[in-house]
Amino acid sequence: MSASMNSKLFAGQDERAPARRWQQLLQHPLLRPVAALAVLLLIDLFLIPGFFRIELKDGHLYGSVIDIFNRAAPLMLAALGMTLVIATRGIDISVGAVVAIAGTVAAMLIGGTVVMHNGVPEYASNMPMGWALAAALGAALLCGVWNGLLVAGLGLQPIIATLILMVAGRGLAQLLTDGQIITVYYQPFFFLGGGYLLGLPFSLFIVAAMFVLLAVLMRKTALGLFIQAVGINPVAARLAGIRTAALILFVYVFCSLCAGMAGLMISSNIKSADANNAGLLLELDAILAVTLGGTSLAGGKFSLVGSVVGALIIQALTYTIYSLGVPPEVNMVVKSVVVFLVCLSQSPEFRRLSSSLVKS
Amino acid sequence: MTISYSSCAIAWRAILARPYFTSLVTVVLLLLMFGLGSFAYTGFFSLQVVCNLLIDNAFLLVIAIGMTFVILSGGIDLSVGSVLALTTMVSAYLLQVWHWPALSVMVVVLLLGAAFGAFMGMLIHFFKLQPFIVTLAGMFLARGLCYLISINSITIDNLLYVAMSQTRISVASAFVSPSVVIALLMLALAIYLAHYTRFGRAVYAIGGNEHSALLMGLPVGRTKIAIYAFSSSCAALAGILFSFYMLSGYGLHAQGTELDAIAAVVIGGTLLTGGYGYVAGTLTGVLILGVIQTLIAFDGTLSSWWTKIVIGALLFIFCLAQRLMSLGAERAGNMPGNTPAETSKVQATARSAA
Numbered sequence: 001m002s003a004s005m006n007s008k009l010f011a012g013q014d015e016r017a018p019a020r021r022w023q024q025l026l027q028h029p030l031l032r033p034v035a036a037l038a039v040l041l042l043i044d045l046f047l048i049p050g051f052f053r054i055e056l057k058d059g060h061l062y063g064s065v066i067d068i069f070n071r072a073a074p075l076m077l078a079a080l081g082m083t084l085v086i087a088t089r090g091i092d093i094s095v096g097a098v099v100a101i102a103g104t105v106a107a108m109l110i111g112g113t114v115v116m117h118n119g120v121p122e123y124a125s126n127m128p129m130g131w132a133l134a135a136a137l138g139a140a141l142l143c144g145v146w147n148g149l150l151v152a153g154l155g156l157q158p159i160i161a162t163l164i165l166m167v168a169g170r171g172l173a174q175l176l177t178d179g180q181i182i183t184v185y186y187q188p189f190f191f192l193g194g195g196y197l198l199g200l201p202f203s204l205f206i207v208a209a210m211f212v213l214l215a216v217l218m219r220k221t222a223l224g225l226f227i228q229a230v231g232i233n234p235v236a237a238r239l240a241g242i243r244t245a246a247l248i249l250f251v252y253v254f255c256s257l258c259a260g261m262a263g264l265m266i267s268s269n270i271k272s273a274d275a276n277n278a279g280l281l282l283e284l285d286a287i288l289a290v291t292l293g294g295t296s297l298a299g300g301k302f303s304l305v306g307s308v309v310g311a312l313i314i315q316a317l318t319y320t321i322y323s324l325g326v327p328p329e330v331n332m333v334v335k336s337v338v339v340f341l342v343c344l345s346q347s348p349e350f351r352r353l354s355s356s357l358v359k360s
Numbered sequence: 361m362t363i364s365y366s367s368c369a370i371a372w373r374a375i376l377a378r379p380y381f382t383s384l385v386t387v388v389l390l391l392l393m394f395g396l397g398s399f400a401y402t403g404f405f406s407l408q409v410v411c412n413l414l415i416d417n418a419f420l421l422v423i424a425i426g427m428t429f430v431i432l433s434g435g436i437d438l439s440v441g442s443v444l445a446l447t448t449m450v451s452a453y454l455l456q457v458w459h460w461p462a463l464s465v466m467v468v469v470l471l472l473g474a475a476f477g478a479f480m481g482m483l484i485h486f487f488k489l490q491p492f493i494v495t496l497a498g499m500f501l502a503r504g505l506c507y508l509i510s511i512n513s514i515t516i517d518n519l520l521y522v523a524m525s526q527t528r529i530s531v532a533s534a535f536v537s538p539s540v541v542i543a544l545l546m547l548a549l550a551i552y553l554a555h556y557t558r559f560g561r562a563v564y565a566i567g568g569n570e571h572s573a574l575l576m577g578l579p580v581g582r583t584k585i586a587i588y589a590f591s592s593s594c595a596a597l598a599g600i601l602f603s604f605y606m607l608s609g610y611g612l613h614a615q616g617t618e619l620d621a622i623a624a625v626v627i628g629g630t631l632l633t634g635g636y637g638y639v640a641g642t643l644t645g646v647l648i649l650g651v652i653q654t655l656i657a658f659d660g661t662l663s664s665w666w667t668k669i670v671i672g673a674l675l676f677i678f679c680l681a682q683r684l685m686s687l688g689a690e691r692a693g694n695m696p697g698n699t700p701a702e703t704s705k706v707q708a709t710a711r712s713a714a
Binding site for chain 1: 436483486487488489490492493494496497498499500501503504505507508511611619622623626632633663664665666667668669671672673675676679680683
């Protein structure tokens with residue numbers, strides 16, 4: 001009797017299980033960003049001929065999709081760092097300035113002077129490239145420590161704490177370069193942003209390495225849990241014994257480090273350092289990518305995959321707009337409409353309103 | 361001896377605890393910087409330099425006034441620079457292509473600004489969206505709309521606009537432009553709004569603690585929407601002043617002005633956490649930014665990027681001072697201004713999390 005009831009119960013559950021799984025899938029936080037990206041790619045598939053065609057030329061893969069990935073690399077890096085900051089209820093608007101500083105330091109130290117090598121003129125680095133890159137990342141690290149100390153040590157509001165560096169950072173970078181755009185002539189430096197490894201852009205490997213590192217840190221150690229705890233309730237987290245200040249310092253340092261790497265990539269890609277325009281508005285795009293990926297600006301739960309998808313959405317959108325022949329200026333309008341829609345879809349009030357409208 | 365010492369300390373603490381202390385410090389700093397310039401550079405100490413400060417920064421003052429209300433209410437408005445640019449673009453288009461009369465263009469532009477702000481305010485209030493992200497999207501939208509109208513700069517040759525840009529109103533031995541008069545009138549209006557009306561009190565209450573403001577029965581929603589509408593119409597007015605100044609409409613106008621405005625408000629002594637500060641302090645903040653630029657222009661050997669570095673350093677010093685003072689007040693037990701709000705905010709979040 002009971003056995004038959006049990007089996008019936010199980011059978012019933014089995015019948016319901018696919019539906020429930022379907023429901024779970026519908027409620028998965030990554031569903032919306034991935035769906036948005038899919039819709040964008042679908043539009044591209046129909047409107048742009050040969051969008052998904054990938055060719056192999058000289059051992060490199062070429063194609064629109066690869067291009068989108070390659071161009072999104074700095075943004076993906078910045079968004080990864082920003083995700084952690086936003087997860088702790090913070091925000092870092094100095095990302096663009098850090099990009100400028102790191103790019104400038106690297107370009108100044110590498111430069112490229114003509115050296116005669118066996119009678120052939122060659123460009124040599126002013127400093128071993130490893131040291132130059134380390135110095136650039138070190139500068140970014142210092143920026144992060146500064147931001148982190150202001151937020152965690154002094155308890156300043158994150159927006160205003162990072163606003164200081166955002167305003168002063170570009171000035172410092174211009175001070176270093178004396179307001180000039182510094183051109184780099186040293187070949188190996190270009191590999192960072194424009195090189196290929198195993199047929200794929202090298203920048204993608206950097207992003208992938210960063211992502212894996214972060215994912216392991218967040219999943220396999222308690223760090224991810226701590227960051228969420230601080231984001232959900234900083235006071236409770238501190239009372240529970242989490243070293244909130246150290247943790248907040250860490251996220252800002254990490255964010256600046258990511259921004260510094262993005263800066264190296266950007267300046268390597270454009271073969272120069274432009275203290276005034278490098279990474280302009282990158283912080284806003286990074287925040288946008290994080291929000292698109294489903295991480296709430298109110299802190300707490302975060303999604304690294306979501307942020308990467310968010311960055312891809314932004315880049316795919318830009319690419320689509322460019323290749324459809326729409327004037328690039330429209331990009332901003334479209335972007336803003338997308339932000340409004342995504343924010344609205346994240347708002348519980350809006351969902352309640354729309355569901356009540358649907359019912360009535 | 362000891363008595364005089366302790367009474368001195370008490371008097372000092374009383375001054376420190378005054379709500380207008382930060383504003384006082386800002387004024388002293390402004391005078392110091394001006395004095396420094398007067399000693400270092402010939403021709404700096406003149407009424408015309410002061411008037412030029414106002415002429416060059418009239419639009420920034422108007423924007424910063426609107427920003428003050430937003431920040432007092434605990435929000436932020438990143439869209440003001442773009443709304444300014446959009447205003448110059450729309451007015452240039454209406455004047456040059458559609459040949460509308462100048463006055464109706466100004467009215468339309470101001471109304472458009474108010475509508476834009478009200479739209480953002482509604483999103484923020486009704487859907488509980490973050491002001492930061494909503495106004496960020498507003499910033500992209502307004503800039504994008506500029507380029508939809510035209511990618512190039514449109515020159516304005518309307519008679520009224522040209523007259524406004526060339527008229528000189530003499531003040532003693534110096535002169536100011538009509539824009540300065542408009543900006544100062546706006547400042548007077550804003551001081552009245554902030555300190556003598558129900559709206560102003562509601563703004564301060566919302567900035568102190570939105571939840572308590574709601575429980576007190578204040579019209580939180582209406583006020584918040586009005587704040588963003590006010591800020592955007594200030595930006596639109598600044599756009600009109602800017603088109604007097606530049607006599608053109610261009611999508612690249614006034615990039616980064618929102619940051620200058622925020623910096624001016626913070627330097628003027630308004631706390632970014634909201635609920636504490638003076639509209640008049642914003643004038644000092646704007647003038648300090650202006651004096652820095654004037655000092656660098658007078659020096660001649662310093663490059664323009666020093667402006668950014670000095671503004672950043674000043675921001676840092678002011679934030680540090682505000683923070684240390686509020687910490688000191690917390691320790692002393694008498695909490696003026698921001699601290700009760702902050703603690704109650706923390707308590708509120710702790711409660712809601714529990």
